[in-house]
Amino acid sequence: MKVHSKKFGGLILGLVIIIFVIISVICYVNHSNGLIKKQQEMQKSPVKSLRYTLPKHTKVSDWQLILVNKQHPRTSEIQFNKVTVDGKQMDQRIEKPLNDFRAGAKIAGYDTTLVSAYRSIADQSEVYQNSLRQNEANGMDEKAATKLTQSVIQTPGSSEHQTGLAVDVAGNDALAKYPALMAQMDEFKSQRWLIKHASDYGFVLRYLNDSKSISQTGIDYESWHFRYVGIANARYMVQHHLTLEAYRNMLRKAAQN
Ligand SMILES: [Zn+2]
CATH class of the missing domain: 1.10.287 (Helix Hairpins)
Structure with missing residues (x-):
């Protein structure tokens, strides 16, 4: 048993x-x-699934999504209503967002400087030629001088500052240490505040600090160059870590589907 x-x-x-x-x-x-x-x-279907999350009623042809870069140069001046803020001209439509952005920084404890805003093609041409002449005066031949100039200055016609929607903004302490504008300005809390909160005011940090973004924009990381795209677009671009180039491609693809 x-x-x-x-x-x-x-x-x-x-x-x-x-x-x-x-x-x-x-x-x-x-x-x-x-x-x-x-x-x-x-x-x-990455694009198809993203289509449903894209900001509604956004078109690649919207004024705030205009693209100017080396591949999309403008040979004639872009027309828009201009205003002057702190001695710098810009598109009148970004005056309030920019003022709000900088006021937000001030409330958080950071004073800022508007270093640069709208530049006409003629202005850009002058900056470019000055740099070229300077390099040649330093003993470089034409080829070397051009190469160095083009590594730091956009050729006339391909600078985003021509749109009147791009601004170089720096925390005063960051600017005091790096008056010529350097990527390392983001060592400062003031600059990091600007980068982190830009999208709440409709701006994005335009030239991001990763190799994929740099290959899309063709421009190295700039911790000071902000571009107005509108709040909904800015938030979407930040959330999905998109350059303006990538975002516009996505909008175009979504419109085709
Ligand atoms: Zn800039």
């Missing part, structure tokens, strides 16, 4: 273990199937 119940007990234990193993395997397979399915869905 004793031997029988021992055998029976062993059988039950064995059965329990087998059932447990089967259930575990089923659960595992289901889980990984779910993951694979999810990944496949995301790979299939």
